[in-house]
Amino acid sequence: MSWITRVRNALPFSPKRETPDNLWIKCPACSEMLFVKEYEDNLSVCPRCEHHGRIGADARLAQLMDAGFEILPAPKVKEDPLKFRDSKKYTDRIKAARAANPHPDALTNAAGSIGGRKAVVGVQEFAFMGGSMGMAVGDAFLAGVQRALKDKCAYIAVTAAGGARMQEGILSLMQMPRTTVAISQLRAAGLPYIVVLTDPTTGGVTASYAMLGDVQIAEPGALIGFAGQRVIQDTIREKLPEGFQRAEYLHDHGMVDMVVHRRDLKDTLTATLDYLTAARAA
Structure with a gap:
């Protein structure tokens, strides 16, 4: 034992204060x-x-909706229809995702109001298997649209996804036309459909309901696209421009209507609901 250690042990130093990691x-x-x-x-x-x-579904709903909103029950779907297994069983992946998240799958609906305007909001949870779109997400989207039709109000989709869920194969891709038909029902009823694109929104979600809104709103810096940037570069053999597939680039090129800071998002949705409701009534 060195003299420094002996002196240190003899002196009445206070124990090291524990600091939380979070x-x-x-x-x-x-x-x-x-x-x-x-x-x-x-x-x-x-x-x-x-x-x-990136934020979770509960935080997003609390930020966008007025107090007192109702979380809608998630539809029941057949799990693991293909008995899929890669390095793990698909059922084990679902169990792990549910243990780490508050909701049973990647899309959660809530009914209530935004700035006093009635609305149904569906939020994708990227933390749940990358927000991937499978049968549960497709059925939840349809259930949200049906509730909006029943309440005669707008449906707002807040997207965050890596694309379709590969463990469900073609069944996940079939959610693209299903959600598209649901959106056409909203339009036939004269009800607004608004999309809020958050980071990231990619793959089959971008190729379906994420880009079919009456108004497309994106958060600053959000990654929005179908194929990955490296895949596109290798295909066309050209270097892509700076900021490609980011919200601001898409806004400059007409794919997004507006880029809105998170602090202004609720007010923007309120004004948009006012405008679309008044326009359809007229």
């Missing part, structure tokens, strides 16, 4: 260390670089 979060864009409480109070937006962090 007090700080690192911004993935600028690497700034942020106090979690302040970050969440700022709607999970970095106060330094304005990077919009």
Whole structure:
């Protein structure tokens, strides 16, 4: 034992204070260390670089909807219809995702109001298997649309997905036409369908209900596209422009109607609902 160790052990030093591991979060864009409480109070937006962090369905609904909204029950679908297995059983992946998330699958609907305007909102949870679109997501989308038809109000889809769920094969791809038909029912009834595109929205979700809104709103910096950037570059053998597939680029090229900061999103949806409702009534 060295003399330093003997002296240190003899002195009445206070024990090292334990610090919780969840007090700080690192911004993935600028690497700034942020106090979690302040970050969440700022709607999970970095106060330094304005990077919009990914948030869960419950947080999203609380930010967008008025108090007192109702979470709608998730439809029951046949699980693992193909008895799929890769490195794990599909059923095991679903169980793990449900253990880590508050809702039974990647799309959750809620009925209530936004700024006093009646609406049904469906939010995709990227943390649930990458927000992937399978039969449960398709049925939940249809259930949300049916509730909007019943309540004679708008349906708002907040998308966040890596695409279709490969473990369900062609059955996941069939959700693309199913959701498209549901949107046509809304239009036939004269009800608004609004899409809020968040980071990331890709694959079969982009190729179906994510790009069929009467109004397309995107969060700043959101990745929005079908195929990945490297796949496109390898296919066309050209370097893609800076910011390709980001919300601002798509807005400049007419694929997105507006890019709205998270703090302004609820007010923007309220104004949009007013406009679309008045236009259809006229």
